[in-house]
Amino acid sequence: MLATDTIVALSTPVGESALAMIRLSGSLCPEIEKAISGRKKALVSRQATLCKYIDINGLELDSGVFIAYPENGSFTNEAMLEIMPHGNPLIIQKLLEDLIARGCRMAEPGEFTRRAFLNGKLDLSQAEAVADIIHARSNFSLEVARRQLNGSIGHKMSELTDRLLGILAELEAYIDFPEEDLPEASDAGPMHDLNHLIEAVDSLIETNHYSALLQEGIKTVIIGAPNAGKSSLINTLVGSQRAIVSDIPGTTRDFITSYIMLKDYRVEIIDTAGLHTAQDAIEQQGIEKTLELVQNADFYLVIVDHSQPSPSLPDSIQSVFKKKNTLVIENKIDLKSEHSQKDFLSGCSHCPISLKTNIGIDALKSAMHGLIDQGMALPKGNDAIVLNARHTVALKQARESLIKALEAIDKQELSELVAVELRSAIEGFSQVVGKIDNEAMLDKLFQKFCIGK
Numbered sequence: 001m002l003a004t005d006t007i008v009a010l011s012t013p014v015g016e017s018a019l020a021m022i023r024l025s026g027s028l029c030p031e032i033e034k035a036i037s038g039r040k041k042a043l044v045s046r047q048a049t050l051c052k053y054i055d056i057n058g059l060e061l062d063s064g065v066f067i068a069y070p071e072n073g074s075f076t077n078e079a080m081l082e083i084m085p086h087g088n089p090l091i092i093q094k095l096l097e098d099l100i101a102r103g104c105r106m107a108e109p110g111e112f113t114r115r116a117f118l119n120g121k122l123d124l125s126q127a128e129a130v131a132d133i134i135h136a137r138s139n140f141s142l143e144v145a146r147r148q149l150n151g152s153i154g155h156k157m158s159e160l161t162d163r164l165l166g167i168l169a170e171l172e173a174y175i176d177f178p179e180e181d182l183p184e185a186s187d188a189g190p191m192h193d194l195n196h197l198i199e200a201v202d203s204l205i206e207t208n209h210y211s212a213l214l215q216e217g218i219k220t221v222i223i224g225a226p227n228a229g230k231s232s233l234i235n236t237l238v239g240s241q242r243a244i245v246s247d248i249p250g251t252t253r254d255f256i257t258s259y260i261m262l263k264d265y266r267v268e269i270i271d272t273a274g275l276h277t278a279q280d281a282i283e284q285q286g287i288e289k290t291l292e293l294v295q296n297a298d299f300y301l302v303i304v305d306h307s308q309p310s311p312s313l314p315d316s317i318q319s320v321f322k323k324k325n326t327l328v329i330e331n332k333i334d335l336k337s338e339h340s341q342k343d344f345l346s347g348c349s350h351c352p353i354s355l356k357t358n359i360g361i362d363a364l365k366s367a368m369h370g371l372i373d374q375g376m377a378l379p380k381g382n383d384a385i386v387l388n389a390r391h392t393v394a395l396k397q398a399r400e401s402l403i404k405a406l407e408a409i410d411k412q413e414l415s416e417l418v419a420v421e422l423r424s425a426i427e428g429f430s431q432v433v434g435k436i437d438n439e440a441m442l443d444k445l446f447q448k449f450c451i452g453k
């Protein structure tokens, strides 16, 4: 793959649409623009101009708006051309074939963004944010991706690097000028600063926990005894008959997953097999899977039948239900009851509802939203930074070096040794924003992108 090739791709989805967008990047753009529009003069840069599209044999294929971007003034920093033809797959096919005949090659997924990164227009965390913006499924993930595209992670890394450079400068003064009349080397200063820096790195690493929440949604498991109304609940929340509801206990045996939006959050809801001592081997397998699933979830809706005695939950899962991640749903309040559910998971909020008569559903949704909003403590505003797995690996390496530096200072080892560790931590910070020499790693990263981005 040559970075000097002129690349072309359809940037809009394949299929019929009012308009489509074909994007080109590379040195052939100015010459192609003149040839396909039949214009003698170059288009005014960054200005929409209605042009004809004339193919290599002189036939008019379509007409549409063209926008040309100059070298050093485009997304990729190369000369670019955007063509907006009619959104007919047949026209698109012909235009792409013509552009290839004129010397372009089809772009790889993410290749435009890769060029923007290689040409210094974006740091790597910003390039990753481009893909995140396209894939974001909730307002929160969109906000995090937007901030990242604006350089939030890059700014954070520069701030950490500056702080570390300050500590390094102080230490290096003693290495470079041991004989000079420098003030007494005090370990309290650098150690204190280093400890603070490690705390800052730790809280950034912790944000990685939200990465899966952003991508897949908040994993919410519906738990309860057979017939409590778990499948009725998923159907009501999703707003369609997603799962089979019947009065036969043990109806649901496998997981049923659906997604809902709860204001800003994307929530993955999983209906499960009712928890009890099953006679049937298949049902028992379903129950075991439920127990496994419970261990890896973010949020729990524990549903009880208000008209029945409180169920007993298996010991293995009791400890996961906490005030901040669990709502107890007392279902079937349309039925008379001689039992109280007050003492069942008494530390968690209870929501009385009837899925049959649709009572209490709005209150349940807002209680759920409230808990997710507080309990999950998603970073907000200026702190809305969420690191992905790649950033986290780099920061963890940086953290290890900081700890080693701290130990070296503590043991009063040579300042040179401390400085080596601090430099390696700076290396870790810079890897987050893209000092990556490894081509294979870049290939893997940009493969996740759409073609044409």
Ligand SMILES: Nc1nc2c(ncn2[C@@H]2O[C@H](COP(=O)(O)OP(=O)(O)OP(=O)(O)O)[C@@H](O)[C@H]2O)c(=O)[nH]1
Residues within 6 Å of the ligand: 224, 225, 226, 227, 228, 229, 230, 231, 232, 233, 244, 245, 246, 247, 248, 249, 250, 251, 252, 253, 272, 273, 274, 275, 331, 332, 333, 334, 335, 353, 354, 355, 356, 357
């Ligand atoms: N009266 C009343 N019946 C309800 C209510 N919610 C659900 N049901 C009934 O309770 C029965 C069981 O409902 P499901 O939603 O299938 O229960 P489940 O927990 O998924 O059951 P399993 O999959 O067998 O574990 C069905 O007959 C529902 O119509 C309610 O609020 N009031």
Ligand SMILES: [Mg+2]
Residues within 6 Å of the ligand: 230, 231, 232, 243, 244, 245, 251, 252, 271, 272
């Ligand atoms: Mg069910």
